[in-house]
Amino acid sequence: MAQSAANPTAAMLVIGDEILSGRTRDANMHHLAGQLTAHGIDLTEVRVVSDDQPAIVRALNALRADYAHVFTSGGIGPTHDDITADAIGAAFGVHVGVRDDARALLQAHYDRQGSELNAARLRMARIPDGATLIENPVSVAPGFTLENVHVMAGVPSVFQAMVQSVLPTLTGGQPLVSRTLRMMRGEGDLAGPLGEVAAQYPDISFGSYPFQKDGVYGANLVLRGPDEAALDAAMAALEAALA
Amino acid sequence: MAQSAANPTAAMLVIGDEILSGRTRDANMHHLAGQLTAHGIDLTEVRVVSDDQPAIVRALNALRADYAHVFTSGGIGPTHDDITADAIGAAFGVHVGVRDDARALLQAHYDRQGSELNAARLRMARIPDGATLIENPVSVAPGFTLENVHVMAGVPSVFQAMVQSVLPTLTGGQPLVSRTLRMMRGEGDLAGPLGEVAAQYPDISFGSYPFQKDGVYGANLVLRGPDEAALDAAMAALEAALA
Numbered sequence: 001m002a003q004s005a006a007n008p009t010a011a012m013l014v015i016g017d018e019i020l021s022g023r024t025r026d027a028n029m030h031h032l033a034g035q036l037t038a039h040g041i042d043l044t045e046v047r048v049v050s051d052d053q054p055a056i057v058r059a060l061n062a063l064r065a066d067y068a069h070v071f072t073s074g075g076i077g078p079t080h081d082d083i084t085a086d087a088i089g090a091a092f093g094v095h096v097g098v099r100d101d102a103r104a105l106l107q108a109h110y111d112r113q114g115s116e117l118n119a120a121r122l123r124m125a126r127i128p129d130g131a132t133l134i135e136n137p138v139s140v141a142p143g144f145t146l147e148n149v150h151v152m153a154g155v156p157s158v159f160q161a162m163v164q165s166v167l168p169t170l171t172g173g174q175p176l177v178s179r180t181l182r183m184m185r186g187e188g189d190l191a192g193p194l195g196e197v198a199a200q201y202p203d204i205s206f207g208s209y210p211f212q213k214d215g216v217y218g219a220n221l222v223l224r225g226p227d228e229a230a231l232d233a234a235m236a237a238l239e240a241a242l243a
Numbered sequence: 244m245a246q247s248a249a250n251p252t253a254a255m256l257v258i259g260d261e262i263l264s265g266r267t268r269d270a271n272m273h274h275l276a277g278q279l280t281a282h283g284i285d286l287t288e289v290r291v292v293s294d295d296q297p298a299i300v301r302a303l304n305a306l307r308a309d310y311a312h313v314f315t316s317g318g319i320g321p322t323h324d325d326i327t328a329d330a331i332g333a334a335f336g337v338h339v340g341v342r343d344d345a346r347a348l349l350q351a352h353y354d355r356q357g358s359e360l361n362a363a364r365l366r367m368a369r370i371p372d373g374a375t376l377i378e379n380p381v382s383v384a385p386g387f388t389l390e391n392v393h394v395m396a397g398v399p400s401v402f403q404a405m406v407q408s409v410l411p412t413l414t415g416g417q418p419l420v421s422r423t424l425r426m427m428r429g430e431g432d433l434a435g436p437l438g439e440v441a442a443q444y445p446d447i448s449f450g451s452y453p454f455q456k457d458g459v460y461g462a463n464l465v466l467r468g469p470d471e472a473a474l475d476a477a478m479a480a481l482e483a484a485l486a
Contacts, residue, residue: 014289017448017450017467018452018465019272019273019276019289020276020285020287020288020289021276021277021280021286021419021421021467022273022274022275022276022277022278022279022280022286023421023450023452023465024452025273026272026273029262029269029291030262030265030268030269031265032265033262033263033264033265034265035265036265037264037265042263043263043264043265044263044292044293044298045290045291045298045302046257046262046263046289046290046291047288047289047290047291048272048288048289048290049287049288050287050288051450055287055288059288077430077434077451077453078430078431078434079430079433079437079438079451080434080437080438080441080442080449081441081449081450081451082451110431115429115431115432118431118432118435119435120430120431120432120434120435120438121431121434123434139455139460155453155455157455176264178264178266186358187320187321187322187363188321188353188358188361188363188364189361189363190322190363191320191321191322191323191363191364191366192361192362192363194322194323195322195323195363198323198324199323205260206323206324207260207261207266207294207324208320208322208324209261209266209267210320210398211398212382212398212400217382219322222266224260224264
């Protein structure tokens with residue numbers, strides 16, 4: 001794939017039985033992918049695991065060693081199946097406990113609502129030692145960053161708000177830009193010229209994404225790279241080859 | 244998570260730069276998850292990797308060692324970025340070449356269409372040694388099964404048709420069934436009683452999936468397990484605890 005060698009890499013870890021059972025369709029991966037691409041960070045791998053501490057720890061330790069950033073979604077609510085904070089603590093080998101600043105945020109929020117900060121809600125103030133909080137403007141209960149791991153909620157509106165809180169704090173690279181050529185011909189007719197032009201522009205990623213529409217085969221040919229002028233030149237060459 | 248110990252496990256490997264860049268929103272994971280659950284196979288892990296042979300080989304070899312079945316999507320078309328067959332061959336250490344039965348399927352298809360079976364299309368007849376073909380009633384070019392790895396297309400209509408071709412050939416376990424209780428109260432109010440009832444029914448998975456609707460917090464409480472009578476008893480206990 002056309003990654004800019006200079007861009008930071010990232011992985012995502014989606015935590016949740018509901019995704020794996022087919023009950024819920026994940027929306028956060030697609031959102032994060034677009035946001036990272038726009039910020040110049042290359043999302044390189046995603047894993048989805050169940051609400052199971054050994055599975056979370058194993059995946060997290062593999063990903064945080066391999067990538068500059070790891071973003072997690074899911075499992076930081078108040079219920080018994082919200083085990084992400086403990087799993088992160090176990091992965092890093094650090095203590096997890098109720099933290100005063102997180103508790104204060106929750107206390108003020110539930111006071112305003114006239115609700116009780118009960119034991120279940122207080123679970124959302126349990127933060128691994130050494131982490132910094134990620135602001136949650138939607139529902140207050142914070143996410144957290146521990147080293148290169150950014151732990152966020154699974155509810156899409158909250159996840160998206162936390163991404164907005166975290167991304168500006170991270171150093172990005174050169175955003176990839178893209179050009180798309182939509183062809184109403186089957187990939188089998190396009191593949192030869194496409195491959196030849198792709199070989200001439202090694203710094204640009206050439207992707208072919210086939211579709212069927214009303215029984216007709218077509219493909220979107222997508223060129224992706226950091227340099228707009230190079231993209232335009234490659235697109236002109238592709239159009240000429242397919243004319 | 245509530246897996247039936249007797250059920251076969253499965254993983255999915257999604258192959259494609261377009262998912263990781265945010266260009267395309269994956270639809271196949273959600274489809275496969277629902278189909279496997281209905282068939283009594285527990286989807287336990289999903290990974291998404293880019294069109295990069297070392298990444299595909301590494302993920303595939305990890306997953307096929309850990310799970311009874313691995314399902315892949317993407318990268319088996321005619322273009323230069325379709326590298327899945329070669330990556331599977333590399334992962335298993337077997338030769339990949341044009342196979343007569345696959346070529347015959349394609350030849351008949353393109354003859355009917357009046358199209359040429361050119362070099363690009365012939366790439367779709369390249370199958371690792373030892374594999375069996377997976378029927379593709381949508382667009383003919385086959386997928387394949389090699390040992391416990393089922394290799395399928397990324398285009399959702401084709402992926403779904405291939406899943407329908409493969410699933411009946413696999414031995415499933417007891418399908419998980421579920422019961423859902425929709426509560427218009429915040430998770431923080433539900434979590435205490437929910438956790439207590441969950442502890443009384445260790446063979447049932449209790450999940451809490453929060454939502455916001457028109458500014459009101461609610462949660463779907465989902466009980467999942469193989470035994471309908473046990474689910475009904477647990478649901479009655481949960482309703483009583485939350486009354």
